[in-house]
Amino acid sequence: xxxxxxxxxxxxxxxxxxxxxxxxxxxxxxxxxxxxxxxxxxxxxxxxxxxxxxxxxxxxxxxxxxxxxxxxxxxxxxxxxxxxxxxxxxxxxxxxxxxxxxxxxxxxxxxxxxxxxxxxxxxxxxxxxxxxxxxxxxxxxxxxxxxxxxxxxxxxxxx
Amino acid sequence: xxxxxxxxxxxxxxxxxxxxxxxxxxxxxxxxxxxxxxxxxxxxxxxxxxxxxxxxxxxxxxxxxxxxxxxxxxxxxxxxxxxxxxxxxxxxxxxxxxxxxxxxxxxxxxxxxxxxxxxxxxxxxxxxxxxxxxxxxxxxxxxxxxxxxxxxxxxxxxxxxxxxxxxxxxxxxxxxxxxxxxxxxxxxxxxxxxxxxxxxxxxxxxxxxxxxxxxxxxxxxxxxxxxxxxxxxxxxxxxxxxxxxxxxxxxxxxxxxxxxxxxxxxxxxxxxxxxx
Numbered sequence: 257x258x259x260x261x262x263x264x265x266x267x268x269x270x271x272x273x274x275x276x277x278x279x280x281x282x283x284x285x286x287x288x289x290x291x292x293x294x295x296x297x298x299x300x301x302x303x304x305x306x307x308x309x310x311x312x313x314x315x316x317x318x319x320x321x322x323x324x325x326x327x328x329x330x331x332x333x334x335x336x337x338x339x340x341x342x343x344x345x346x347x348x349x350x351x352x353x354x355x356x357x358x359x360x361x362x363x364x365x366x367x368x369x370x371x372x373x374x375x376x377x378x379x380x381x382x383x384x385x386x387x388x389x390x391x392x393x394x395x396x397x398x399x400x401x402x403x404x405x406x407x408x409x410x411x412x413x414x415x
Numbered sequence: 416x417x418x419x420x421x422x423x424x425x426x427x428x429x430x431x432x433x434x435x436x437x438x439x440x441x442x443x444x445x446x447x448x449x450x451x452x453x454x455x456x457x458x459x460x461x462x463x464x465x466x467x468x469x470x471x472x473x474x475x476x477x478x479x480x481x482x483x484x485x486x487x488x489x490x491x492x493x494x495x496x497x498x499x500x501x502x503x504x505x506x507x508x509x510x511x512x513x514x515x516x517x518x519x520x521x522x523x524x525x526x527x528x529x530x531x532x533x534x535x536x537x538x539x540x541x542x543x544x545x546x547x548x549x550x551x552x553x554x555x556x557x558x559x560x561x562x563x564x565x566x567x568x569x570x571x572x573x574x575x576x577x578x579x580x581x582x583x584x585x586x587x588x589x590x591x592x593x594x595x596x597x598x599x600x601x602x603x604x605x606x607x608x609x610x611x612x613x614x615x616x617x618x619x620x621x622x623x624x625x626x627x628x629x630x631x632x633x634x635x636x637x638x639x640x641x642x643x644x645x646x647x648x649x650x651x652x653x654x655x656x657x658x659x660x661x662x663x664x665x666x667x668x669x670x671x672x673x674x675x676x677x678x679x680x681x682x683x684x685x686x687x688x689x690x691x
Contacts, residue, residue: 271469276508
């Protein structure tokens with residue numbers, strides 16, 4: 257995957273109004289590809305077959321909570337950054353989220369657009385870097401094992 | 416020197432004590448009301464924060480968009496104008512969202528207002544269905560992600576009552592119902608006129624009340640809830656408000672594992688008595 261590909265932002269909130277507002281703002285300020293879902297189940301489906309750079313999720317949702325969703329997101333795409341955007345005035349949920357799903361950021365509603373944008377930009381950057389790192393590591397692994405091969409053959413040739 | 420107190424003196428002490436008990440009871444009732452609201456606060460805050468977030472964000476987007484549209488109009492070329500048209504469409508959808516968001520906030524505030532402290536001696540004729548609806552708005556944040564609330568409101572005449580106090584009773588029983596339900600469930604609220612009374616029934620599909628607890632739950636100081644969750648006073652206060660203040664009745668039926676229904680019966684007209 258090339259780095260010139262458009263960044264993909266996933267927004268999950270059971271309130272349509274939050275998705276619409278964040279989408280309108282991001283469309284105005286960025287050229288990101290934005291996918292909004294009112295049901296976490298659909299967002300999970302989306303992540304199963306599409307690369308996501310950052311997932312922004314509400315906390316309190318019916319059936320699947322934001323933390324459960326982000327935990328699943330982590331399994332599916334560990335490099336994607338995870339952000340909890342919540343109106344729940346509950347520090348315990350924040351701590352749990354940070355511990356359980358390795359949250360990238362915790363944002364409280366009502367959110368500040370400029371702050372949210374900065375978090376999303378940095379989160380995308382982070383995801384891209386992590387993916388690049390993984391690619392480099394695997395390239396390094398391949399190079400290392402082919403080097404080993406060459407070494408082995410050299411040794412065989414001389415011994 | 417031990418002197419036997421005179422009967423008049425004893426009498427006046429008794430009157431003082433009675434007044435003190437009445438004022439303490441009123442204070443306790445008020446404090447309990449605030450505690451019930453406090454317990455719902457996280458849900459109420461959550462309910463308000465999403466629409467406020469949306470409005471704030473939309474406001475910024477609309478300001479920026481208007482600037483862009485203004486420039487496009489001034490520039491006047493066809494491509495810019497076409498883009499301006501799309502921006503205007505986005506703004507229209509955001510304005511529509513702002514309206515919904517404001518309505519949502521107003522609903523919650525209306526619910527809270529029914530609990531604002533007013534003179535509790537205020538006896539008025541009210542539409543109990545409307546009051547129930549407003550009280551339900553307060554539980555919405557707490558309930559709507561796991562509990563389905565069904566209302567079946569009958570035609571009710573205006574009921575003469577202390578509406579704030581009855582709202583407290585409804586909230587109490589609704590909060591209890593919500594706490595009785597583990598995971599997902601249903602709460603049904605039904606109102607009917609029954610002769611000279613009005614009956615409000617609140618049913619839940621919760622865990623039910625154990626037979627051995629049934630005789631205790633309407634008495635004060637009994638709770639099966641964890642420390643910090645229940646005070647053990649909610650139903651005792653509710654019973655007092657319904658039966659002593661309004662001359663009505665509070666009863667319930669319950670089946671373990673199936674659910675509980677509370678019946679609140681209030682006379683449509685209060686009997687005028689000399690007692691205060």
